[in-house]
Each structure stands twice: as C-alpha cells, then as structure tokens.
Amino acid sequence: MKTYSTTASLRATLNAARRAGKTISFVPTMGNLHEGHLRLVRRARQLGDVVVVSIFVNPLQFGANEDLDSYPRTLAADKEKLFAEGVQCLFLPQVDEIYPEGMDLHSKVSVPDLSERHCGASRPGHFTGVTTIVNKLFNIVQPDSAVFGEKDFQQLSVIRKMVRDLCMPIDIVGVATARADDGLALSSRNGYLSDQHRRSAPVLHRVLQECREAIACGYDSYRELEQHAVLTLREAGFEPDYFAICDAGSLREVGPQTEEVVILVAAKLGSTRLIDNVTLNLNPSADWGMLATN
Structure with missing residues (x-):
C-alpha cells in the first residue's frame, strides 16, 4: 500500500493504472476505521482492480458547535487495517491540499431539497460540505465505482442524486449497515x-x-x-x-x-x-x- 498526500502524485499513479486497463474503486472515509468501513473496502475490492481509500476529516461538513476538533483520529491503526485488506492506494491529503484558498473561497456543490430534510434541517450546511468534498474527491480519483455505507441513508441518497444530476460516470454502491451483536450500528x-x-x-x-x-x-x-x-x-x-x-x-x-x-x-x-x-x-x-x- 502506498500513501499519497497530493492530488498530483495520486493522479499520476491512477492514470498509469487506467492506461494499463485497470478499473478503480474508491472508498472515501474520515478515518477511525471499524468493521463497517472494512466491509466497504472488501466490496470495493470486488468491484475494481485498484482500490483507493481516502482519509480526510472534512471541516466543511462540521457545524460551529460540532465535534471537528475531538473527532477521533487513529491513523496508525487505520493504515494497518487497510494494508491487511489489500488496499493499494491511501489518499491522505491535508486541509490546504483540499481547500488551498480556504473554505470560504472554495466553490461548493449542493443538492437542493433532498439535502435540506431530516439531518439537513438540523445541521444546516452539512450536506453541502459532504457533496463538495465527495465531488472533489471523485474528480481527483476518477473512479469507476465508489462505495458507501447505508447507515447514513440520506447521505447515500444525496450522493446518488449528485452523481445523476452532474452526469458523473461513477457507479455508486451501497453496503448494508454493519452492526454490533446487540444491533447498534457501528460508527x-x-x-x-x-x-x-x-x-x-x-x-x-x-x-x-x-x-x-x-x-x-x-x-x-x-x-x-x-x-x-x-x-x-x-x-x-x-x-x-x-x-x-x-x-x-x-x-x-x-x-x-x-x-x-x-x-x-x-x-x-x-x-x-x-x-x-x-x-x-x-x-x-x-x-x-x-x-x-x-
């Protein structure tokens, strides 16, 4: 498994893979990986020749009083888990790689109506942060398929609509929620x-x-x-x-x-x-x- 911190370095590797006729599957995450994430990775391995996983705690999707600073970061353990699952590429960008001019000046992608209900109503701007980062990661990785968990059903629905509306040639694949023995969804x-x-x-x-x-x-x-x-x-x-x-x-x-x-x-x-x-x-x-x- 190789780790990439810049768009240019990751693209160079993936462009070479595409020229060799390989397909690319992608799993975007915010790290602190658990069994639910690993199920996504295993599904991605079934879908593509090259599996790319990103770890990026996206500040744009956190509200002013939410847990950005305390969000769990377990990079060493995450790398071990991804290596054991056979991931070839780990994309690990810093905030200034993703938002070089800052978040306020960065172009944003929003999905109307669908993203304004339920979680969107109580977390204004959250889904705009999600769709902006996912759109950007899709443009960086240019995957054939991308895998998301069904635990966040609304997020998956919003991403699917964004992909349809913007005519992205990406197959969005949902994976059933992973649960503890007592039924609690893993998170x-x-x-x-x-x-x-x-x-x-x-x-x-x-x-x-x-x-x-x-x-x-x-x-x-x-x-x-x-x-x-x-x-x-x-x-x-x-x-x-x-x-x-x-x-x-x-x-x-x-x-x-x-x-x-x-x-x-x-x-x-x-x-x-x-x-x-x-x-x-x-x-x-x-x-x-x-x-x-x-």
Whole structure:
C-alpha cells in the first residue's frame, strides 16, 4: 500500500493504472476505521482492480458547535487495517491540499431539497460540505465505482442524486449497515458513549425494528408510529432529533406511489449523536421473506 498526500502524485499513479486497463474503486472515509468501513473496502475490492481509500476529516461538513476538533483520529491503526485488506492506494491529503484558498473561497456543490430534510434541517450546511468534498474527491480519483455505507441513508441518497444530476460516470454502491451483536450500528462516534449510554444505545435500532414490523403488519398511521417512537426513545434517555417514516426514493412523506419505505432516526444519547435506519418494501408482490433488514 502506498500513501499519497497530493492530488498530483495520486493522479499520476491512477492514470498509469487506467492506461494499463485497470478499473478503480474508491472508498472515501474520515478515518477511525471499524468493521463497517472494512466491509466497504472488501466490496470495493470486488468491484475494481485498484482500490483507493481516502482519509480526510472534512471541516466543511462540521457545524460551529460540532465535534471537528475531538473527532477521533487513529491513523496508525487505520493504515494497518487497510494494508491487511489489500488496499493499494491511501489518499491522505491535508486541509490546504483540499481547500488551498480556504473554505470560504472554495466553490461548493449542493443538492437542493433532498439535502435540506431530516439531518439537513438540523445541521444546516452539512450536506453541502459532504457533496463538495465527495465531488472533489471523485474528480481527483476518477473512479469507476465508489462505495458507501447505508447507515447514513440520506447521505447515500444525496450522493446518488449528485452523481445523476452532474452526469458523473461513477457507479455508486451501497453496503448494508454493519452492526454490533446487540444491533447498534457501528460508527466512529460510538466511542464517545459512556458505559451506561452504550448499554442503552441498542434501543435505537430496536425501536426502528418495532416500527417496521408494525407497518409490515398493515399499520399505516405513520404519524402515530413516529410519535410513539419518539416517546419511547425519550423514556430510554435519548434526545430525538427526528424519527421519520419516508418514501425511500424522495425522503418525503409516504404516498400512494411509494413502493419502499425508509424509517430514519437521529437522536442524541448524552452528547453523542447517533443515526440509523431500516427499510421496508411495500410492494404486495414482493417476497416478504426478502425484506431489507439493514
């Protein structure tokens, strides 16, 4: 595995690989890698001849009161894990490589509407930071495919729309959420949880599952389900940001044409903000035994 800190050096290597007829798959990360990230890397290895992983804690997607300075950075351990997974290229740029004139003067990419709901409503500017850095990384790496986790369902949806809207020739591949044995979605932020909060954290996924089961059984009073879920989370010690039952395509309210539902949640447990989701196919002709269980 070779490490690159500049766009020019990485591009030189990847251009040579392309001339040799090799395909390139890409996994953008912010480091502090866990099993969820490694599953993305393994999927990328199936998709491309050369796997590129980036580690960049992107300041543009953090709000003024968010955890940029305290975001966990574990570079030595990350490198060991990526080497063990057979990654060929690690892109490790500094902030001034990505934003040479500073963030305020840097061109930005935004996805309207889809990025303004749910997490976008409570974290203004967050998704513009995400789409700007992902767009820039895509231009640097020019991958054939890029792999993202489904844990952040809204982020994946926003990136897919950006790629469609801007006619990028990149296959965006989602990978099911990796979970601990008790159901908690793996996240770099789980390390912030106290022992007590870690014991409570699996309630988040349990409430999502209960909501999905109610809908699968025919209960369609979605606002009542959302209100009940919020109350249950508060009783378990969470501070819910939102709990929303949505059309999986538009992230808007479920309507007559909805075929797949996504149930999204974001909630604080102590000072740690957790997100999760599950999906459900509403198509009556679907094989119910094959319903998504992420």
